[in-house]
Amino acid sequence: MDLTHQEINLLRGQFPAFQRTIDGIPVAYFDGPAGTQVPQRVADAVSSYLLSSNANHAGLFATAIESDQMLDAARVGFSEFVGADDPAEIYFGQNMTSLTFAFSRAISQTWSSGDEIILTRMDHDANVTPWVLAARDRGIKVNYVDFDQETFRLDIDQLESYLNTNTRLVAVGCAANAAGTINPVTEICRLAKRYQAKVFLDAVHYAPHRLIDVKEFGCDFLVCSAYKFFGPHTGIFWGKRQLLEGLEAYKVRPATNRLPGKWMTGTQSHEGIVGSLEAVDYIADIGRDLRGDPTLGRRDSLIAAFSAIGRYEQKLTDIMLSGFKSIPGIQLFGIADPCRPDLRVATFSIICRGISTADFAKRLCDRGHFVWHGHYYALQFSEQLGLEPEGMVRIGMVHYNTVEEVNRLLDDIRSIASSVSESSG
Numbered sequence: 226m227d228l229t230h231q232e233i234n235l236l237r238g239q240f241p242a243f244q245r246t247i248d249g250i251p252v253a254y255f256d257g258p259a260g261t262q263v264p265q266r267v268a269d270a271v272s273s274y275l276l277s278s279n280a281n282h283a284g285l286f287a288t289a290i291e292s293d294q295m296l297d298a299a300r301v302g303f304s305e306f307v308g309a310d311d312p313a314e315i316y317f318g319q320n321m322t323s324l325t326f327a328f329s330r331a332i333s334q335t336w337s338s339g340d341e342i343i344l345t346r347m348d349h350d351a352n353v354t355p356w357v358l359a360a361r362d363r364g365i366k367v368n369y370v371d372f373d374q375e376t377f378r379l380d381i382d383q384l385e386s387y388l389n390t391n392t393r394l395v396a397v398g399c400a401a402n403a404a405g406t407i408n409p410v411t412e413i414c415r416l417a418k419r420y421q422a423k424v425f426l427d428a429v430h431y432a433p434h435r436l437i438d439v440k441e442f443g444c445d446f447l448v449c450s451a452y453k454f455f456g457p458h459t460g461i462f463w464g465k466r467q468l469l470e471g472l473e474a475y476k477v478r479p480a481t482n483r484l485p486g487k488w489m490t491g492t493q494s495h496e497g498i499v500g501s502l503e504a505v506d507y508i509a510d511i512g513r514d515l516r517g518d519p520t521l522g523r524r525d526s527l528i529a530a531f532s533a534i535g536r537y538e539q540k541l542t543d544i545m546l547s548g549f550k551s552i553p554g555i556q557l558f559g560i561a562d563p564c565r566p567d568l569r570v571a572t573f574s575i576i577c578r579g580i581s582t583a584d585f586a587k588r589l590c591d592r593g594h595f596v597w598h599g600h601y602y603a604l605q606f607s608e609q610l611g612l613e614p615e616g617m618v619r620i621g622m623v624h625y626n627t628v629e630e631v632n633r634l635l636d637d638i639r640s641i642a643s644s645v646s647e648s649s650g
């Protein structure tokens with residue numbers, strides 16, 4: 226059950242963004258890690274909510290009742306998306322960063338002098354600074370786990386050496402948004418549990434590429450953002466019921482003390498939540514189509530979809546990695562071994578000798594390849610590699626990218642790299 230060229234084209238047909246061209250050349254969206262494109266059905270769900278069911282929470286009239294039913298359905302959908310059993314363990318917010326700031330403020334009230342937390346130098350800053358500020362406010366110690374600059378993997382021995390009975394939290398990304406490395410989160414959770422440390426996972430970069438499974442991971446909290454997996458700008462938080470119930474949320478007095486409402490400050494973007502569920506169902510339908518079973522349950526469909534998406538992205542990864550290897554002057558900051566699909570997603574940070582990252586990115590963007598440049602908030606990653614202030618150029622692929630796009634991109638990288646090397650001597 227692989228995604229064929231024909232199936233990918235059918236899926237691409239659902240995204241109006243692919244109509245866009247630059248000088249007659251179709252745009253290739255390699256900016257997925259900063260935000261993916263959206264299928265028509267997601268935009269339709271958002272607009273239909275706004276035009277037909279728009280209401281605040283808990284009214285006694287038809288639109289409010291409908292709206293609440295849709296929000297309940299979204300919690301069910303997202304509990305299936307993350308592999309949890311209890312929809313009350315899901316709540317929504319503006320984005321991952323805001324959710325993490327709010328949650329760090331609440332959980333840090335349980336920390337006291339002598340406590341410690343563990344962060345990594347590979348993570349996006351949204352999984353670093355909220356914890357650093359909370360630790361500062363509570364006067365507790367922060368330990369940073371390094372990554373190996375050859376293998377681009379976290380130093381798990383170092384992480385283990387930091388763990389002790391004072392460790393309150395380990396905050397780590399499921400996949401790194403600069404290197405593309407998939408971190409061994411199941412192992413990390415297992416190690417943390419030996420000391421009853423809580424584990425907070427940032428699944429933002431992981432979510433469009435692989436199946437989230439909070440039970441398999443063994444984490445306590447997990448957060449992701451729908452705009453990275455074909456949905457609108459909405460953050461999704463999952464936490465173990467007992468822990469979410471036990472912690473005190475920062476909230477206004479009239480707001481409920483029950484889950485999930487106690488964690489949702491103010492009125493949510495209901496249209497965003499409804500659109501986010503539609504994005505989940507867009508992915509689930511990929512699985513249903515591949516299995517030829519329109520009645521397949523959502524979780525099973527997601528399992529089928531992500532398994533095919535993973536294999537397809539691996540094919541693109543192989544072409545990209547061997548392409549980079551063949552172009553003089555290109556340096557990749559991530560796992561280069563094509564034989565370890567379990568270790569990376571299709572996100573590539575590169576530099577080109579002799580040209581600034583801004584110039585390199587601009588030349589690619591002008592040729593219709595929408596790439597990113599800088600540190601993309603993976604600030605410590607870029608600093609550790611000595612790449613600041615320029616950072617890198619990031620090429621991010623999801624399942625809607627094609628072999629043709631990758632080949633065209635590699636041709637253009639080759640021609641930029643060779644023109645730079647000729648002009649520099």
Ligand SMILES: Cc1ncc(COP(=O)(O)O)c(C=O)c1O
Nearest residue numbers: 320321322349351402429430450
């Ligand atoms: C790995 C990772 N974590 C966190 C974030 C922050 O997410 P949000 O924009 O939803 O706050 C991003 C955004 O790029 C990200 O890539």
